[in-house]
Amino acid sequence: MGYITNMTIKVRDTLTGGTVELGENGRVGIYVCGPTVYNHIHIGNSRVHLFWDVAVRYLRSRDYEVKFVWNITDIEDKIINKANEEGVSWREIVERYTDSFHERLALLGVGMPDVEPRATEHIPEMIRIIEELIEKGHAYPSENGDVYYAVESFPEYGALSNQKPSEMRETEKGETGHKKSHLDFTLWKASKPDEPSWESPWGDGRPGWHIECSAMVGKHLPDGADIHGGGTDIRFPHHENELAQSKGAYPEHEFVRAWCHHGMVRMTDEKMAKSIGNVVDIKDVVERFGADAIRMWLLQSHYGGPVDFSEKILDEKGRSWERLVRFYGQISPSKISSEDSARLATGLLEKFDEAMRDDFNTPEAIAAVFEAVAEAGRAISANPEAAGEFASLADAIEEVLTILGFELSAAPEEKAAEVDGVSVRYSGDVGEGALRLVAGREKARKERDFAAADGLRDELHSGGWAVEDTPEGPVLVRRDGGLRE
Numbered sequence: 427m428g429y430i431t432n433m434t435i436k437v438r439d440t441l442t443g444g445t446v447e448l449g450e451n452g453r454v455g456i457y458v459c460g461p462t463v464y465n466h467i468h469i470g471n472s473r474v475h476l477f478w479d480v481a482v483r484y485l486r487s488r489d490y491e492v493k494f495v496w497n498i499t500d501i502e503d504k505i506i507n508k509a510n511e512e513g514v515s516w517r518e519i520v521e522r523y524t525d526s527f528h529e530r531l532a533l534l535g536v537g538m539p540d541v542e543p544r545a546t547e548h549i550p551e552m553i554r555i556i557e558e559l560i561e562k563g564h565a566y567p568s569e570n571g572d573v574y575y576a577v578e579s580f581p582e583y584g585a586l587s588n589q590k591p592s593e594m595r596e597t598e599k600g601e602t603g604h605k606k607s608h609l610d611f612t613l614w615k616a617s618k619p620d621e622p623s624w625e626s627p628w629g630d631g632r633p634g635w636h637i638e639c640s641a642m643v644g645k646h647l648p649d650g651a652d653i654h655g656g657g658t659d660i661r662f663p664h665h666e667n668e669l670a671q672s673k674g675a676y677p678e679h680e681f682v683r684a685w686c687h688h689g690m691v692r693m694t695d696e697k698m699a700k701s702i703g704n705v706v707d708i709k710d711v712v713e714r715f716g717a718d719a720i721r722m723w724l725l726q727s728h729y730g731g732p733v734d735f736s737e738k739i740l741d742e743k744g745r746s747w748e749r750l751v752r753f754y755g756q757i758s759p760s761k762i763s764s765e766d767s768a769r770l771a772t773g774l775l776e777k778f779d780e781a782m783r784d785d786f787n788t789p790e791a792i793a794a795v796f797e798a799v800a801e802a803g804r805a806i807s808a809n810p811e812a813a814g815e816f817a818s819l820a821d822a823i824e825e826v827l828t829i830l831g832f833e834l835s836a837a838p839e840e841k842a843a844e845v846d847g848v849s850v851r852y853s854g855d856v857g858e859g860a861l862r863l864v865a866g867r868e869k870a871r872k873e874r875d876f877a878a879a880d881g882l883r884d885e886l887h888s889g890g891w892a893v894e895d896t897p898e899g900p901v902l903v904r905r906d907g908g909l910r911e
């Protein structure tokens with residue numbers, strides 16, 4: 427299907443607080459800050475990559491030419507410290523956790539970017555930027571071989587994080603001895619014994635963290651990034667410093683047109699972070715709940731706001747996904763498209779486009795799917811034979827869910843069993859005991875013995891199951907990713 431790409435995409439820019447329109451020329455360049463590879467990424471880290479993978483899928487489905495870049499920070503204090511703790515080389519740490527990063531994204535169904543540059547591959551570009559900054563009076567070498575950015579030389583410093591320099595915290599403690607100001611940050615670090623280093627005009631050393639992304643954006647998106655993504659936790663100091671470096675070195679060049687920051691994944695109202703220790707490994711969550719439940723959870727919140735993690739929430743999202751899959755499976759064999767089907771399909775795709783073009787509003791996009799499904803479901807409940815007349819809606823649902831990254835092909839096959847005269851539908855492995863509880867509950871409901879029905883429902887819940895009541899009879903679904911009887 428061809429789409430007109432001279433329509434713009436609107437995104438909210440953190441720097442100005444306003445809306446920026448992008449993509450009128452049919453091209454979009456996106457840069458996202460990738461991981462510092464010293465440990466496994468956790469479920470909170472994955473939000474940025476999963477979301478921008480979806481945004482890129484959408485843009486390409488509408489025929490935009492996209493260049494998508496995320497980096498690997500492969501030299502940094504945390505990497506060196508991890509290597510020293512284990513008594514291995516820093517390169518071994520980098521390769522181990524880069525592989526782990528890729529493995530965990532694959533479990534979530536997240537694709538790779540067009541370019542995945544590593545910081546250590548861009549040392550010459552970093553040195554050139556630092557030289558420009560020194561020449562323009564924005565940076566200075568110290569007597570010990572470090573090079574610092576002079577924050578006072580850049581009047582706009584603080585605009586991205588909405589802070590005044592006088593109110594800012596020091597971001598590099600313990601390194602003030604050679605700085606002119608406590609806010610000045612490191613561009614180049616002089617080498618220390620047994621640490622990796624590269625040659626530079628200021629002596630052997632290695633780059634600071636912030637200069638790495640400035641160099642990689644400049645190398646791989648030479649016309650500037652239309653969108654620069656990353657978490658709110660690195661808005662300051664990392665992105666603030668990126669902006670100061672790039673604009674200081676090349677003031678006439680447009681570095682970023684829109685900064686898009688993601689809210690944190692929270693546990694008990696604080697962000698999930700390795701430093702706090704409240705992290706959840708992606709492998710464990712995928713094994714328990716499935717990648718599609720995780721995707722539903724993350725995409726049903728707008729990327730700019732925080733999202734809460736809990737097993738209860740993921741249970742609910744998994745059940746929502748299973749209901750959607752069951753309905754799709756009911757109508758997908760359709761060969762006929764009624765007027766209602768065509769109307770719902772057209773409306774779904776229009777609402778989906780409207781939502782995605784407005785700051786990639788995935789919650790509204792998914793809501794449009796559920797609205798169409800609910801209306802079609804009511805029509806089928808009134809006339810079960812109508813299920814065979816929703817071909818165009820099935821196609822529209824498949825298009826939208828595929829763009830959003832869901833795996834319809836991985837949906838579990840639904841089965842049915844006759845138990846004590848009650849037809850029970852289910853998927854996966856279900857023990858006879860759970861099926862008999864469902865049948866008993868259904869009989870109790872028909873006899874209006876609601877206390878007994880509630881008791882049987884609670885017994886199912888305690889075993890890891892939930893029952894959904896449909897016009898066609900009860901459906902048994904997993905609550906927690908387990909396969910219990």
